[in-house]
Amino acid sequence: MPASIIDGRKISAAVREQISKDTADFVAATGVTPHLAAVLVGDDPASQVYVRNKERACEKCGLKSTLHRLPSETTQQQLAELVQQLNADESVHGILVQLPLPEHLDATQILDAIIPAKDVDGFHPENVGLMSQGRPRFLPCTPHGVMKMLEHEGIKTSGRHAVVIGRSDIVGKPMAALLVQKGADATVTICHSRTSDISAIARQADILVAAVGIPEFVKGDMIKPGAVVIDVGINRVDDKLVGDVDYSAACEVASAITPVPGGVGPMTIAMLLQNTLHAAKHQASAL
Ligand SMILES: NC(=O)C1=CN([C@@H]2O[C@H](COP(=O)(O)OP(=O)(O)OC[C@H]3O[C@@H](n4cnc5c(N)ncnc54)[C@H](OP(=O)(O)O)[C@@H]3O)[C@@H](O)[C@H]2O)C=CC1
Ligand SMILES: Nc1nc(=O)c2c([nH]1)NC[C@@H]1CN(c3ccc(C(=O)N[C@@H](CCC(=O)O)C(=O)O)cc3)C=[N+]21
Numbered sequence: 001m002p003a004s005i006i007d008g009r010k011i012s013a014a015v016r017e018q019i020s021k022d023t024a025d026f027v028a029a030t031g032v033t034p035h036l037a038a039v040l041v042g043d044d045p046a047s048q049v050y051v052r053n054k055e056r057a058c059e060k061c062g063l064k065s066t067l068h069r070l071p072s073e074t075t076q077q078q079l080a081e082l083v084q085q086l087n088a089d090e091s092v093h094g095i096l097v098q099l100p101l102p103e104h105l106d107a108t109q110i111l112d113a114i115i116p117a118k119d120v121d122g123f124h125p126e127n128v129g130l131m132s133q134g135r136p137r138f139l140p141c142t143p144h145g146v147m148k149m150l151e152h153e154g155i156k157t158s159g160r161h162a163v164v165i166g167r168s169d170i171v172g173k174p175m176a177a178l179l180v181q182k183g184a185d186a187t188v189t190i191c192h193s194r195t196s197d198i199s200a201i202a203r204q205a206d207i208l209v210a211a212v213g214i215p216e217f218v219k220g221d222m223i224k225p226g227a228v229v230i231d232v233g234i235n236r237v238d239d240k241l242v243g244d245v246d247y248s249a250a251c252e253v254a255s256a257i258t259p260v261p262g263g264v265g266p267m268t269i270a271m272l273l274q275n276t277l278h279a280a281k282h283q284a285s286a287l
Pocket of ligand 2: 098141142234260265266268269
């Protein structure tokens with residue numbers, strides 16, 4: 001039987017509908033509109049698309065968003081100054097600095113400068129630490145979106161073997177952290193570019209998460225029959241979006257799979273809105 005398709009657009013629409021309601025309630029109760037400030041340095045075309053999608057999603061859910069565009073020659077100090085200004089601006093609840101930054105800029109230093117209370121990406125070391133201790137403040141949007149999808153589909157993780165391919169700070173590592181935490185209770189293996197015999201490990205997965213950044217890296221024979229396959233990859237090939245999984249081959253083997261586009265991507269944006277609302281609620285109650 002071919003795999004069932006996990007529809008990220010549909011699930012994210014349901015999540016966004018709830019966010020719209022919660023936002024309207026919050027605005028009615030406080031007079032404050034949750035506000036995301038996005039910072040885009042340079043003119044990378046993919047980043048432009050993502051940032052526009054985020055702005056549109058904010059607007060639809062009743063959140064305010066402002067985009068700060070900086071030229072690619074921006075210096076470290078200029079960018080750091082903008083972050084400081086947004087940190088100090090009480091009307092801004094969430095700050096997102098779109099990655100990747102141009103090569104001459106030190107992304108770690110910039111991300112560390114965002115005050116943890118406005119770090120809606122969940123990248124600040126304080127928020128990473130809180131997540132890994134199981135007392136989260138902001139969860140990183142993509143892994144959180146994946147957990148929401150699994151939950152929505154009634155896919156249980158407890159006691160199952162999850163294999164995550166990729167160990168980046170924004171996807172692979174936090175994905176593994178969420179799957180292994182108490183409550184999710186998966187047994188987790190993390191693979192990366194130095195892992196030997198990745199195929200053999202991937203084939204043991206009940207839940208296989210691909211976050212590699214290589215188009216169609218995961219072949220059909222790397223998937224255990226009946227496994228759930230989550231494709232985080234977004235690769236532009238000949239003007240088309242392709243995931244990190246060979247989708248048509250995987251459909252023949254897996255029990256359920258996320259498509260690209262229309263899978264994890266829309267969930268990432270929904271979780272960003274949720275974090276921005278959460279940030280506004282916290283900042284309002286701290287006044
Ligand atoms: N859907 C969404 O919302 C999002 C999608 N993405 C997409 O997800 C993918 C991954 O993103 P990101 O984590 O930022 O990417 P990175 O490039 O930061 O990380 C890729 C990871 O894959 C590993 N890797 C690379 N080559 C191999 C290989 N041959 N075998 C095994 N492992 C390998 C790397 O290993 P090592 O550490 O050893 O180098 C690294 O850990 C990309 O396609 C990106 O576009 C990203 C963010 C959000
Ligand atoms: N500070 C920061 N935070 C991020 O969360 C962040 C980032 N930088 N840099 C880039 C990656 C990538 N990312 C995506 C978000 C949405 C889609 C998305 O909506 N994708 C649609 C298609 C979009 C299209 O058509 O290109 C889909 O998969 O259906 C994809 C990728 C967030 N990232």
